[in-house]
Every structure is written in C-alpha cells, then in structure tokens.
Amino acid sequence: MHFVRYCGGLAIAIAVAFAGGALPAHADSEPTSVADVFDDEQTNQYVLEIEAAMARAQAAHGAIPQEAADAITRKAHIRFATAADIDKERHLVQHRMVALINVWRRSIDPDARQYVHYGATTVDIYDTAIVLQLRRSTLLLIEQLRDIEAILIDLAQTHQGTVMAGRTLGQHALPITFGKKVSGWIGENRRDIERMKAILGELNRSAILKGAVGTYAGLGDKAIAVERSFAQELGLATPYPDDWHGTRDVFASYALTLALVSKLYGAIGQELFLLQMTDIGETSETRSSTSVSSSSMAQKVNPSKSEVLIHASRTIPRLAEVILDDVVNFFERDSTVGPDLALKDISVQTEKTLKTARSLLNKLQVNSDVMADNLGRTKGFIMAQRVAFALAPQMGKDEADAHLHDVIHQALEEKIDFRTALLKDAKVAKMLTPKQVDELLDPRGYLGMAREEVAAVIAQAKELRKGDPQVEGRHVQTTGGIR
Numbered sequence: 399m400h401f402v403r404y405c406g407g408l409a410i411a412i413a414v415a416f417a418g419g420a421l422p423a424h425a426d427s428e429p430t431s432v433a434d435v436f437d438d439e440q441t442n443q444y445v446l447e448i449e450a451a452m453a454r455a456q457a458a459h460g461a462i463p464q465e466a467a468d469a470i471t472r473k474a475h476i477r478f479a480t481a482a483d484i485d486k487e488r489h490l491v492q493h494r495m496v497a498l499i500n501v502w503r504r505s506i507d508p509d510a511r512q513y514v515h516y517g518a519t520t521v522d523i524y525d526t527a528i529v530l531q532l533r534r535s536t537l538l539l540i541e542q543l544r545d546i547e548a549i550l551i552d553l554a555q556t557h558q559g560t561v562m563a564g565r566t567l568g569q570h571a572l573p574i575t576f577g578k579k580v581s582g583w584i585g586e587n588r589r590d591i592e593r594m595k596a597i598l599g600e601l602n603r604s605a606i607l608k609g610a611v612g613t614y615a616g617l618g619d620k621a622i623a624v625e626r627s628f629a630q631e632l633g634l635a636t637p638y639p640d641d642w643h644g645t646r647d648v649f650a651s652y653a654l655t656l657a658l659v660s661k662l663y664g665a666i667g668q669e670l671f672l673l674q675m676t677d678i679g680e681t682s683e684t685r686s687s688t689s690v691s692s693s694s695m696a697q698k699v700n701p702s703k704s705e706v707l708i709h710a711s712r713t714i715p716r717l718a719e720v721i722l723d724d725v726v727n728f729f730e731r732d733s734t735v736g737p738d739l740a741l742k743d744i745s746v747q748t749e750k751t752l753k754t755a756r757s758l759l760n761k762l763q764v765n766s767d768v769m770a771d772n773l774g775r776t777k778g779f780i781m782a783q784r785v786a787f788a789l790a791p792q793m794g795k796d797e798a799d800a801h802l803h804d805v806i807h808q809a810l811e812e813k814i815d816f817r818t819a820l821l822k823d824a825k826v827a828k829m830l831t832p833k834q835v836d837e838l839l840d841p842r843g844y845l846g847m848a849r850e851e852v853a854a855v856i857a858q859a860k861e862l863r864k865g866d867p868q869v870e871g872r873h874v875q876t877t878g879g880i881r
Contacts (some may be wrong), residue, residue, distance in 0.1 A: 432535045442484070442498060442779035443476050444527040448632065449502075450474035452518060452607060459620040462513040469510035478505035484770055497521040510616040517616040521731060522606050525643055528738055529604045530632065536601065540594050542752040544661070544714035544866060547587050549759050551856050554580040558852050562680060562843050566574035570678055570780045573740060573773065573841035579646060579669075579849040580854040586662045591866065593755045595656045600648045600865065605629035605637045611730045612641030632833075643722045644727045649741060653721035656748045657714055663755045664711020671704035672760070679768045684761035703758040710751040717744040731876045773841050778816030779806055785820065786837075786843045792829050 402501055419429035429435045452469040479502040488497035494513075503511045504580035515523075557576040605624040629637045642648065673681040683701050715730035715742050724737040773780065782802050789798040805826070809819035819825045820835050830838070837843060 414424050417625050428534055431539070432538050432745050435531050435534050435538070436746065437483055439476055440856065441527060441531070442479060442481070443521055445474065445495075445498060446474040446479065447501065448523055448526050448530070449518075451631035452523075452624075452628050453513060453516070454631050455607075455624045456513075456516060456618075458627050459618075459624050461618050461620065461624060462516055463510075466510035466513040467811070469507045470514060473502065478502055491874065493520075495523065498819075500846060514675055517609070517618065517621075518607065519616075521643055522608060524738070525604075526632070528741060529606075529634075531599045532649070532741065532745070533837055536594055536598050537867055538749060539656075539659075539745075539752065540591055540598075540867060541869055542749065542756065543587060543591050544593070545554070546752065546756050546759060547591070547859060547863070549586060549756065550580055550584045551859060553577075553759065553762070553764075554584060554852050554856060557764055557766070558849055559842075560764065560769065561773065561845065562766075563773050563775075570773075570776050572783060573780060573844055574715075575845060575848045575852070576766075577852045578771065578845075580877055581852045583662070583666055584855050588862055590655070590659045590662060590765045592862065593658065595865075595867070597648075597652050597655055599829040600636040600651060603638050604642070604648050605632055605634045606641075606643060607637075608641050608643070612643060640709045641730070643731045644722075644729070646724045646727065646737065649737070650718075650722045650725050652742055655743065656744050657718035659748060660711045660714035663707045663751055666755065667704040667707025667711070671701045671708065674701045674704065678772065680765050680772065682763040682765060683758060684763060698721070699863060703754050706754045707751060707758070710747060710754075714744055714747055716750070717747070771852075776816075777809075777814075778839045779809075780841045781816065781841065781844060782806060783836050785816075785826075785830075785838050788834070789826065789829060793825075800830065 429437070450467075453462060453467040453470040455572050456462045457464045479498055484494075484497050484503045487501050488494060491500065492725060499515050503514050504621050506514060510673065554577040557580065560576040561573050562576050562579075563570045564572045569617070605625070605628060606623070607628050609616050609621070614625075617624060625637055629635065665876055672678065674683065683703055684698070700815050720740045721737055721744065724740075769821050786795065786798040786802050789801070793801065806816070809816060812819075814822075815833055817839055820830065821832060826835075
C-alpha cells in the first residue's frame, strides 16, 4: 500500500479509512482553537503522527522495512490508543510515553511492532510534538491578530478626522485625532504579527530526532538524513543541525513575543479604561442589556473587558519568565519539570486575551461629541503652541512663548478664556485680528500630518498582510517563504 507524504492529517485519514472505522475529530483536520491544540487527545495524536513520520523516514533510508512503516502509519490514530487505556497503563508504568507506546503497539501487526519508536528517545518525540503545537498556535494567533488589525484599520479610517485632546503626563497637550491614536495600535499590532511570523520560521526548523544525548546514537549511520526526511514528512523545513533540546531558546522567543502581545493589549485596555472614566467619557464599552456592573450602585457601567486586558498583561509576562528560565538547563539534555505546561498556559491565555480584545474593539463606542466638548475644557489654551508660532515672525519664538505664558497666567487669574485674553492683550491685538485668533484657536486646523500618518500606517499594514500565512486546515500557504 502506498501512502501520500505527510501533509497534515491527510495521510492518517487515508490510513484509517483503509483500516476501517470512523474518524474522531482529531487527525482529519487541525484544531481551530489554541485550547484544542493542547488538548490531551490532540497531543497524543501529534505524538502518533510523529512516530509514523519517523517510521516512514527510517524506511525511506533503509533503517526499517517499508512494510513496517506502512503498518505503523495505518494505526497512527488515537482510536488505536484511547485515553482510558493510556491512563490505565500509565498507572502501572509511571511514564507517559511508555504508556502510550505500550497501548498503541497492541493494535499494530506483530512483525511491525518492534519498529515502533525505533532508536528514538522520548524527549525528541515530545519536543517535536510541542513544536507542532506551537506552530499551529502561532498560526491561529496570527489569524486572530489579523482579525483585530482589520477592525483597527476600519476604526482608524472611520475616525481619521475625529478630533480629540492629545494628552501627555495626563494633561491636554495638543489636538490629535482618534484615528491617529488607533494608528499607533495598528503599528504595534503589525510588528507583533511580523514577530510571530519570524517565530514561525524558527519553529519550522525545530523538528528534532537526535537521540538520547543528541549524538544520533541508536539511529544508525544515516540518522542525519533520516532526521531531515522526518521533518519533511511533517511538513517542516530542514532541522537546525545543533542539539537544541537543552537550550529552549526558540520556545523562549515564542513566549517573550506573546508577552509583548499582552503588553500591547494591556496598553489598549488601560487607555480605553481611562477614556471611559466618568470624568472623561470619550469611549464606552458595549455591554449586554442584562449585564450588571454593581450590586448596590445602579448607575455604574464598569469597563470589564478593558480590565481583563490589563490583568492579562500582568499574568502572561510572568509565564514568559518561567519559559525564559528554562533556557538555563542541566548538562546535555535535561529540562526542568513543567515548561510544556507553561507553554500551553501562555498560549491559551493569549488566545483568550485576543478574543476579549476583538470583542471590545469591534463594539467600541467612540463618543466624538464628548471628545469635542473635552477639547474646550482648557478654554482654548490647548492651542497655545499654534498661537506662539503665529506670533513668532514678529516677536521671535522665545519672546512669543514667554509672552503667552504671561497671558495664560493672567487669564487663569481672571478666569477668562484664551480668546478673550488674547484679544485683550495689547501686543497680540496689534498682530492678530479677531478672525485670525478664531482661526488659530480651531483645533481642526492644527492636526499636523495626523491624517497622512494614519493613511501611511494603514497602507503599510495592508501591504504586509499580503505576506501573512493563510491557514487552511493543516495546509499553510504563504508568499514569504514560510511553509
């Protein structure tokens, strides 16, 4: 019987169809959520597919009989190694790989059984399994970041001209647009996508089949060629030549990138949390009609999604630290206990964070009228810089700045607005007409190149989107050299 080269679950699906029996949800298609990627049965399915890929690679180089590889591939499905049977066996042997292999071997033809896990070591199999899981997780997270990017692009375009107060150190500084604010989020989100694409490239080279201490001992004199064929069977690129098991830097890079992602959405959450304050009110979260913010204060509408994002930006980086610590290991191949669990947790938490962010941003209410009203809270003083530049040709910039400080100080003492203070000042009155003052105090006329900036950020994002991986089942199509 001839098998197609592994391209996701297709080979396994064909094999099981020949063996008879219905396919469970696993193996015929990749999981569509990050949580499902790390499901125990899905992990076992990855392990069986890896074992089958190894057998096919070994057979291709004459290390084991082709018939044995075919028999192993036919049974590389969790229906032949159920969770209940594995749990029972693990209770006896106290080793997860041995338990899985013992149960699985019982379904395989006796002549082929001896070639299961032939010359391999447990850590290589589970390292490659976590690589496949992180690869799928990365693709799904990129997809979710792209979905949010599309929402942000629409939000920025809609509010490209929505004027609001730009704030520095909590104070009104100069006018900006809400679209300009969102463009900053687009830029950082896109850089995170590009980082994730780089991680994908590293994961694609991280299949490993180097043996117990990383010397290929036990795998035969064609072990390096077998490892390369093994990676190809799994749809991955040529593996790194070094024995990276004890370093874990690729996993740390993945985790640190997710920490950066969490910080972006923590910043967005915090910004929107503040903008929703009763005293500002420039944005609002959309909540269901039945939601209750307080048991005793009926007037409250709390920013719950923003709070979730802030919390995630604190917990996800802590998990990244655990994974980063695992880069420091012992001797050739010892890895501390628990890093794979931390990789699962950080991946699942990131997915939850992005789902929350998507929901928040997709239904965000932008209160442009309130933004306009808030611009007037400084009584026109927010336009002081523009007035100074208008006076500078006749007074000199330094003298204009100093004079306006005096004008504003006097206005605050007299409790009058900036327009009244300017027209009342003898020096300014000689240089500017009332009409010119009105024009200078219009925030819409002092936005710099905010519109052009938004357009440039959106154009860059749209161009880079063309090179993003497109996820279809287990097949990944890209224009950027990523498999």
